[in-house]
Amino acid sequence: MNQDKVTAMDIARSMPGIMKRFPAIARGLYYYSIKDTQKTLTLGTLVENNAEKFGNRPAILFEDRRITWADFNAWANRIAGYLQAQGLKKGDSIAVLLENRPEVLAVVTGAAKIGVACAMMNTSQKGKVLEHSARLVSPKMVVVGEELVSVFDEVKASLALDHPTPFLFLADTNTLNTFGEAPAGYANMAQQVSTFNSDNPVLSDPPRTGDTAIYLFTSGTTGLPKAAPGSHNKFLKAYGGFGLMSLSMKPEDVFYCTLPLYHGTGLVVCWGSVLAGGSAFALRRKFSASAFWDDVRRYDATVFGYIGELCRYLLNQPPSDQDRNHRLTKMLGNGLRPSIWKEFKERFGIETIAELYASSEGNIGFSNFFNQDNTVGLSTAPYKLVKFHDGTRDPIRNDKGMLQEVAKGQPGLLIGEITKKWSFEGYTQKEATEKSILRDAFKKGDAWFNTGDVLKEIGCRHLQFVDRMGDxxxxxxxxxxxxxxxxxxxxxxxxxxxxxxxxxxxxxxxxxxxxxxxxxxxxxxxxxxxxxxxxxxxxxxxxxxxxxxxxxxxxxxxxxxxxxxxxxxxxxxxxxxxxxxxxxxxxxxxxxxxxxxxxxxxxxxxx
Incomplete structure (x- = not known):
């Protein structure tokens, strides 16, 4: 296969591998295709299932810590009980401002178990931008890591939250039972959580698949960040689509992640894949090119999560006779450029590149299910590539007011049809949601999500990313x-x-x-x-x-x-x-x- 083409023969060559993975693929398709938003299948129940099946296996590896699925689930249950005791209930939200560490996942899971959504604050934000983001979701409480207290203190006084003790402190100790000392104005969350019951919560009205589990902040196309709600169903789609259908994750797998957990790629895509296998999630606080392969060997990682820039930084490191001294053969992420795709695979011995295309708020995703080179793969969602005005994210309408598809193989603006199955969860701000919807695009009454991204088809319905347009x-x-x-x-x-x-x-x-x-x-x-x-x-x-x-x-x-x-x-x-x-x-x-x-x-x- 050349750089810009996927052929039927290329697909045929991948079929033996597909057939070997068929049981995982069939199971993944079930989770990926769930339509019933009233199911009680949620992030919390996925963790509980893993605790039951793989209780003694590692769930999280971080520095010198090893947390089993049973211990992780118990920890999340204590957090759920604590949040309930604080008066939080289904439909409420809290904000989370923590660097990559196990506490992020425990807080998100504990909150999810009782129907409380976590707004994942970008740890790079500060000042006016951080204040704006915190206000968007009207959280009842804010969980702040010791490593970010000084940043949060700059905006803390401007936030009037609806709770008597709204600010929760988590010490940066990297041990389960060392609580640190909370600064003035903060409650010591870990210390208080430690007193609660570790059994799975029993609720009269449990959270549902369609309920909001998280809020992810996106720059969007205009103005300050927007908060995009993510339902439990987004985790199920990642669980099925990436964890099972693309990667066939198993309990023996170790997924190494340096991507920030406030991003959808790190939290939903990577961790969702880990949940699917009952695998271990090896976390690093921040990406380091020089320490990357040492970590891979230390954790015996088999998979890693990436963005394109990360791969380029790894390639820029001096070649070493240790470049293939590891068990890592699979990678999952987005933005790997065709210009370095083959070189990266060959130098580091990668067999599977599960390149994907998705967005925090979008209703459409692509996955490189057939493990082809230089493509984001294909999608089962309804989509079109349409003509657009250069330098903008605005589609061109013809004299009848309708959008026009581009010729096959030509770059076009990607739009995804909004249907019951492929719903658009949008943003917390209604006007921002409406700006991303194209109405009466091909017929009266239809609605499409405007991704703002330009892609092109390179054969067999496989797309290749071209550019991000607009603002x-x-x-x-x-x-x-x-x-x-x-x-x-x-x-x-x-x-x-x-x-x-x-x-x-x-x-x-x-x-x-x-x-x-x-x-x-x-x-x-x-x-x-x-x-x-x-x-x-x-x-x-x-x-x-x-x-x-x-x-x-x-x-x-x-x-x-x-x-x-x-x-x-x-x-x-x-x-x-x-x-x-x-x-x-x-x-x-x-x-x-x-x-x-x-x-x-x-x-x-x-x-």
């Missing part, structure tokens, strides 16, 4: 909202106008942030602006490039000519403008010169 771009594995960054910059008082977009840097994945701005001549200082942005934005959202200009061109209807500015990238061809770059391992912005541009273009810097 969002992806950098360092994160979605960056241009409007969010623009709003923060506007609030600095140092600029008159600012327009943010993503630009490509050769030999990197995603798009780096860039802002073109008109400075406020009275108080503009580029490095003071940088300090302000660092205080109010996640590190990945701070622009890498800044173009300083006297005016930003607009159309006759006062819209910015964003496409023209974006095409210029960080070149120095536009007269009377200065361009700055934030080079790796430097503290401030550096004025770009032709020599620096040449060095960046040739890959001299590791962005």
């Amino acid at each position: 969002t771009f992806r950098w360092k594995g994160e979605n960056v909202s241009t409007n969010e960054v623009e709003n923060i910059i506007d609030g600095s008082g140092m600029v008159e106008e600012a327009i943010v977009y993503g630009v490509e840097i050769p030999k990197t994945n995603g798009k780096a942030g860039m802002v073109t701005l008109v400075p406020n001549k009275n108080n503009f200082d580029i490095n003071k602006l940088l300090a302000y942005m660092r205080d109010n934005l996640p590190a990945y959202a701070v622009p890498v490039f800044v173009r300083v200009t006297g005016a930003i061109e607009k159309t006759g209807t006062f819209k910015y000519r964003k496409v023209d500015i974006q095409k210029a990238g960080y070149t120095l061809e536009r007269p009377n403008e200065e361009v700055y770059v934030r080079l790796p391992k430097t503290e401030g912005y550096t004025l770009l010169t032709p020599e620096l541009v040449s060095d960046i273009d040739s890959g001299q810097f590791n962005f």
